[in-house]
Amino acid sequence: xxxxxxxxxxxxxxxxxxxxxxxxxxxxxxxxxxxxxxxxxxxxxxxxxxxxxxxxxxxxxxxxxxxxxxxxxxxxxxxxxxxxxxxxxxxxxxxxxxxxxxxxxxxxxxxxxxxxxxxxxxxxxxxxxxxxxxxxxxxxxxxxxxxxxxxxxxxxxxxxxxxxxxxxxxxxxxxxxxxxxxxxxxxxxxxxxxxxxxxxxxxxxxxxxxxxxxxxxxxxxxxxxxxxxxxxxxxxxxxxxxxxxxxxxxxxxxxxxxxxxxxxxxxxxxxx
Amino acid sequence: xxxxxxxxxxxxxxxxxxxxxxxxxxxxxxxxxxxxxxxxxxxxxxxxxxxxxxxxxxxxxxxxxxxxxxxxxxxxxxxxxxxxxxxxxxxxxxxxxxxxxxxxxxxxxxxxxxxxxxxxxxxxxxxxxxxxxxxxxxxxxxxxxxxxxxxxxxxxxxxxxxxxxxxxxxxxxxxxxxxxxxxxxxxxxxxxxxxxxxxxxxxxx
Numbered sequence: 001x002x003x004x005x006x007x008x009x010x011x012x013x014x015x016x017x018x019x020x021x022x023x024x025x026x027x028x029x030x031x032x033x034x035x036x037x038x039x040x041x042x043x044x045x046x047x048x049x050x051x052x053x054x055x056x057x058x059x060x061x062x063x064x065x066x067x068x069x070x071x072x073x074x075x076x077x078x079x080x081x082x083x084x085x086x087x088x089x090x091x092x093x094x095x096x097x098x099x100x101x102x103x104x105x106x107x108x109x110x111x112x113x114x115x116x117x118x119x120x121x122x123x124x125x126x127x128x129x130x131x132x133x134x135x136x137x138x139x140x141x142x143x144x145x146x147x148x149x150x151x152x153x154x155x156x157x158x159x160x161x162x163x164x165x166x167x168x169x170x171x172x173x174x175x176x177x178x179x180x181x182x183x184x185x186x187x188x189x190x191x192x193x194x195x196x197x198x199x200x201x202x203x204x205x206x207x208x209x210x211x212x213x214x215x216x217x218x219x220x221x222x223x224x225x226x227x228x229x230x231x232x233x234x235x236x237x238x239x240x241x242x243x244x245x246x247x248x249x250x251x252x253x254x255x256x257x258x259x260x261x262x263x264x265x266x267x268x269x270x271x272x
Numbered sequence: 273x274x275x276x277x278x279x280x281x282x283x284x285x286x287x288x289x290x291x292x293x294x295x296x297x298x299x300x301x302x303x304x305x306x307x308x309x310x311x312x313x314x315x316x317x318x319x320x321x322x323x324x325x326x327x328x329x330x331x332x333x334x335x336x337x338x339x340x341x342x343x344x345x346x347x348x349x350x351x352x353x354x355x356x357x358x359x360x361x362x363x364x365x366x367x368x369x370x371x372x373x374x375x376x377x378x379x380x381x382x383x384x385x386x387x388x389x390x391x392x393x394x395x396x397x398x399x400x401x402x403x404x405x406x407x408x409x410x411x412x413x414x415x416x417x418x419x420x421x422x423x424x425x426x427x428x429x430x431x432x433x434x435x436x437x438x439x440x441x442x443x444x445x446x447x448x449x450x451x452x453x454x455x456x457x458x459x460x461x462x463x464x465x466x467x468x469x470x471x472x473x474x475x476x477x
Binding site: 017019023028030032046048049050051052053055056061079083112113114115118120121133147164165166167168217245 | 285286318319320321322323324325326341342343346347350351352388401410411412414415416417419420421423424457458459464
């Protein structure tokens with residue numbers, strides 16, 4: 001069986017349509033909406049279009065879980081015992097099992113909200129970040145950066161479930177959130193162990209994490225202000241092995257990502 | 273002069289055709305029983321992408337005034353592309369609500385002043401009737417919206433079924449149903465109202 005499966009070869013049926021994330025971010029309508037005063041961007045039942053915002057996010061979570069399953073599965077398979085410790089592969093196998101359960105839960109939650117699988121397009125950048133040839137980069141890029149994003153997303157959805165009084169959504173997100181904390185902690189622990197005597201390699205891996213973190217802050221999608229739909233979940237990140245300095249640094253990265261997106265939008269507008 | 277007028281006449285940000293939308297609305301207006309002498313104006317805000325959906329239906333000076341976010345007609349899988357099935361459902365639902373305003377809902381406030389709960393209840397009734405007219409509808413999605421604003425309770429689920437299955441409601445009956453749901457809803461009062469989607473999402477003038 002082939003190692004390092006390219007994104008084009010992921011198995012999908014005709015329900016799924018792929019989209020490039022750049023296409024979505026450069027949609028001229030996004031810039032028009034940014035000019036409007038639509039108040040807080042936080043996901044709350046009182047926000048305009050809250051049901052469809054939540055449904056679309058839930059579908060995005062499902063797609064993320066599917067790709068996380070594929071990514072963790074590949075990491076279990078792509079590396080031989082001489083490349084990485086067997087215990088690391090066991091952790092990835094355990095994570096695959098968690099992600100497959102999350103896929104099933106997400107499908108049920110989507111059904112609960114009246115969403116069909118494939119109703120929204122799929123961006124595959126999560127899986128693409130999980131294709132690094134160095135296992136250490138997968139630990140930082142996927143387990144610490146992407147699974148860290150999952151912590152932020154699940155916490156946001158759990159709070160949305162709490163606020164809207166939806167017991168099904170709140171309970172399911174809480175369970176999945178607990179798993180994500182474990183996945184991030186696996187990444188934090190293995191990063192420390194594998195680079196115990198190699199600070200240069202650790203720094204390189206952390207640099208990759210910062211790149212992925214910035215990319216996945218999606219120009220203000222995630223942050224700590226009312227302008228960010230997804231809120232940085234400090235408490236859960238601490239539980240997952242992030243230091244306060246690391247969380248502060250991530251917060252700065254999200255601010256930078258937002259500023260860069262706004263600058264790009266302004267430049268685009270001036271050019272048009 | 274055509275019975276249905278669509279604004280804008282030309283879309284620049286999305287691949288929608290005003291003529292196609294007017295044609296669908298014309299057909300649906302007859303299907304839902306909106307009187308022939310009621311002109312229809314449909315205003316579509318093409319700047320709003322998914323998931324920023326929203327719509328209103330009012331009758332002003334004898335004219336049905338419908339407003340839609342462009343997101344309501346957008347195919348979730350293909351950016352800025354028109355989805356006829358979604359458009360038909362939402363047009364049918366809002367045309368039914370416009371017809372309601374001519375018979376039995378005369379006391380109802382304009383759409384901008386409805387609460388989230390009232391809007392969700394009225395739309396549940398509208399989509400249920402659209403389903404019986406043969407339009408493709410999504411009951412679970414509508415029920416989720418209804419629960420979000422009227423409570424995740426057995427009382428709300430029962431009210432939703434009545435709204436979905438009923439063919440004739442008055443504004444007073446709809447208000448009473450919402451009051452029933454509210455009495456059974458353990459959640460605190462919403463901090464603010466989101467139902468003024470048009471106002472909240474409208475472009476700066």
